[in-house]
Amino acid sequence: MKRRNIFLAILAVALILSVGLSSAAAYFTTSVKASGSVMIDLGPHTTIEEPDVSRWTKHVVIKNQDDSKQPVYVRAKAFAGSEFTLEYSGEGWTIDDEGFYRYSEIIAPGETTANELLIKIENIPEGVQERGDFNVTVVYEATPVLYDEAGEPYADWNLKAEGGDL
Amino acid sequence: MFKKILRSPITTVLLFVLAVALLLGGTIGGVRAAPLTPMSQSYRASMETSSIAIALVENDGEPLGPDASILESLANGKEPFKVGKTYSEKLVVRNTGSIGTYIRVSVYKYWRDGNGKAVNLDPSLIAIKFNTSDGWTIDTDASTEERTVLYYTNPIAPESDTTSFIDSVTIDGKIVKMLNDDQKSYVYDGIxxxxxxxxxxxxDHSGEAAMLSAWGKTNAAG
Structure with a gap:
């Protein structure tokens, strides 16, 4: 008799609990997922070429290498002794505030500046031509093409490298 | 006298025979009655059970499947993905079921490299502009740098859409000046x-209780 009462009591509790569980699980729910990803390709690799030096004029061409992953803007500048005068010319090349000549077009990977930057050396002192002991050094910079919110490209020549880890 | 009749074997036999006769008669009667029963007109009743279902819809396209791909317009192969550009991206939730629903959305953003999730890279450089008007509210308590939880405050009727909870996606242009220690390679190149x-x-029926049961809070999150 006693055992039967205990059994009935357990049964009653189980029934009460099961009633509560069924009401909690009765709500309709559902879920869906979606995912998207895009790989970032960075890393311009550029080289400077001077295919021809003639008539005291440097012909500067800058190439964005085939293995480069990013289009770039480029600019160049020449240094020489103060006794020399350098005359720059070339379609698409314009001087900036820092004395560099910027090429107006974007150079895509595998492409070169379509127009040469011509740097003519003038005021060569007598005797220097014969000795050939002078240097004119050309330096250039390339910066990755950036895009504003509207997708318009621009160059930031003040970009400075920094770390990226958190 | 009556008891004597009841106890008589004859009575027993008679009652048995009567019972058999009644049984047979009932069966036969039923069989006979069948042709006489006029056929009633047949009725059909269609019963629709309630169902709950939703789908994501990207940029006014077709409803997406349960594990669909998104952002394909950002890297469609026609032009390279542009770091710094703001790409328009619209995502809405459509109620494809037969009952009204309340909606919650969780958006996760992160970087992955060849070894899996790159937890050392900054998810804030993945800039997602969320729509915090038009019915959407961000649950700031549940949101982190990597995850944003949004609730749509109004129930959505069947075959109706929410407004878009995303407006645009931009990768911060800062990544082009983030170099590795060798000063030659980019931190985010190939990521x-x-x-x-x-x-x-x-x-949405008993919606508040349903949200509390399923999500632990209601859509009045703030």
Whole structure:
């Protein structure tokens, strides 16, 4: 008799609990997922070429290498002794505030500046031509093409490298 | 006298025979009655059970499947993905079920490299502009740098859409000046950014209790 009462009591509790569980699980729910990803390709690799030096004029061409992953803007500048005068010319090349000549077009990977930057050396002192002991050094910079919110490209020549880890 | 009749074997036999006769008669009667029963007109009743279902819809396209791909317009192969550009991206939730629902959306953004999730890279450089008007509210308590939880405050009727909970996606242009220690390679070169979206729905009937049961809070989150 006693055992039967205990059994009935357990049964009653189980029934009460099961009633509560069924009401909690009765709500309709559902879920869906979606995912998207895009790989970032960075890393311009550029080289400077001077295919021809003639008539005291440097012909500067800058190439964005085939293995480069990013289009770039480029600019160049020449240094020489103060006794020399350098005359720059070339379609698409314009001087900036820092004395560099910027090429107006974007150079895509595998492409070169379509127009040469011509740097003519003038005021060569007598005797220097014969000795050939002078240097004119050309330096250039390339910066990755950036895009504003509207997708318009621009160059930031003040970009400075920094770390990226958190 | 009556008891004597009842106890008589004859009575027993008679009652048995009567019972058999009644049984047979009933069966035969039923059989006979069948042709006489006029056929009633047949009726059909269609019963529709309640169902809950939702789908994500990207940029006014077709409803997406349960584990669909998004952002394909950002890297469509026609032009390279542009760091710094703001790409328009619209995602809405459509109620494809037969009952009204409340909606919650969780958006995850993170970087992955060849070894899996790159936890050392900054998810804030993946800039997602969320729509915090038009019915959407961000649950700031549940949101982190990597995850944003949004609730749609109004129930959505069947075959109706929410407004878009995303407006645009931009990768911060700062990544082009983030170099590795060798000062030659980019930290984010070859790294992939991911955006995952999980949309949850509960019934709008007894909605508050349903949300509390399923999500632990209601859509009045702040």
């Amino acid at each position: 992939t950014f991911y955006i995952d979206v999980v949309a949850d729905a509960v019934q």
